[in-house]
Amino acid sequence: MPKAGRPEGRFTQHRRIDKLREVLESEPRGLTLDDLARTLRITHRSVRRYLHELDGSTDLESIETTPGGAHLWRIKPSERGRAVPLRRAQAYAILATRRSLDVLKGSALFDEVDLALGHIEKIAQTPFRMHGRSEISGERGLEERFVVVPPPARSYAARGEDLDELFRAVADLRVLRYRPRTRAGEARAERVVFHPYAMVVHDGSIVVLGSRANARANADADVVPLEAMTEIRASETEHFELPPSFDVAHYVHGEFGVARPSLARARALVDFDARVADEVRAKKLHKDQRTATSSDGRLRVSIPVGDVEAFVGWVLSFGDAARVVEPPELARRIGETLQRAAARYR
Structure with missing residues (x-):
């Protein structure tokens, strides 16, 4: 009771x-x-x-x-005076992104955000006189027909407390302690004292950027997937200083994942057949990519490689319409992958 x-x-x-x-x-x-x-x-x-x-x-x-x-x-x-006025179109634009936050389900943070979005939905549906061509109706269920559909999110529903502790540590620059996840049969790992600089949702997964407490100054931040962290606890008393040079943008490599900037200095050259050139050209996958078109319509792309697995998956998604020219070790790896895949269909 x-x-x-x-x-x-x-x-x-x-x-x-x-x-x-x-x-x-x-x-x-x-x-x-x-x-x-x-x-x-x-x-x-x-x-x-x-x-x-x-x-x-x-x-x-x-x-x-x-x-x-x-x-x-x-x-x-x-x-x-802190109230923020919203026009109906602005409210619907915010509501369209709500599925992008499904990755936070199970946490109190998600519940807080969901409550706020509920208020915005009420604003969007509140009847009032329409003025001008920019105003729209709130009576036709637009919130169900104007949506941003993100990639399928990894489920962290059973880790709500860890998510909340992580967010609190990132928000307030609190020192965080966690235990690295180990495989079955391995010895239990020692707890790590960590300074979490940023929390990034990429391709439906959560990645943490930060450094161990004893890391040398000016070193690249570590990139740690949330699934590799367990028993996360934010300190109640200890805080850290965010390095002035830290910039999340240096770690996010577009379609190719989240990785240290030093790992993305190597570039790859990829040739695409004319039949997929328009599709490749239509998306800027990395801020530092370069393209060149040949007289027969083929497209050559020069692009930094951050997460190698993500890059390989992207190239393979074009099947026989793409060929890696450089570096040779990456071309060889993709060729061997295709050979193993072809063997399954013989």
């Missing part, structure tokens, strides 16, 4: 806090503890706890209306 003020369900506290914010926003003059407890159907003790939690992100104040009388709780007037 759930206790009063403590309803069942994961992330219920976040929903209650969000509801508390809604109630306070609807009553600028403020509400008493009795009013809040009655509206939210929770105990006074829970109201005080949620007010304390909400005060961490929203400036609240308690106003004494009469000497010795009940206090009114309200959002400070100055805080109301």
Whole structure:
């Protein structure tokens, strides 16, 4: 039997806090503890706890209306200036990207974002008079027909706590400790003290950029997949300085994954037949790629190789319409892969 003020369900506290914010926003003059407890159907003790939690992100104040009388709780007037107005088209554009965050499912972070998107959806569907050609209707279910479809996301649903700890460490520059994942039969790894600089969602997976606490200065950051990290805990007291030279863009290599900049200095030359040249030319896969077209319509692409596995998969996706010219070891590897694949069909 759930206790009063403590309803069942994961992330219920976040929903209650969000509801508390809604109630306070609807009553600028403020509400008493009795009013809040009655509206939210929770105990006074829970109201005080949620007010304390909400005060961490929203400036609240308690106003004494009469000497010795009940206090009114309200959002400070100055805080109301933080509201962001949205036109309906802007709201639908934000809603179109919501599936990109499915990779965060299972975490309190996802729940927070989902609540925010729910508010934006209400804005998009709220009837109001349309003005001008740029305004659109909110009554035709556009949120289900205008969508961004990302690659299938890896499921981290069972690792919600790890995701939340990781996000908190990245957001506040907190020192993080984790235990590297080992294979069955291997000895348990020692915990690693880590400075997480960035958290990148790429191709449906989460990658962490950062350095071990004892790493030498000015070294490239490590690139660690979240699935290689277990028992993630953010420190409550220890923080680190983000290196001034760190830039996420140096580590993200477009279609070819997330890797250290030093690994992407090697370039590959790939020739494409004329029949796929338009398709290849239509997408800029890397900011440093270069292309040249021959008189017979073939396309040659010079491109940095970050994640070798991702690069090989990209070339193979064109079948016999692509050929790696350089480097020779990469051309040989792809040729051997094709030979093994062909042998399966004999």
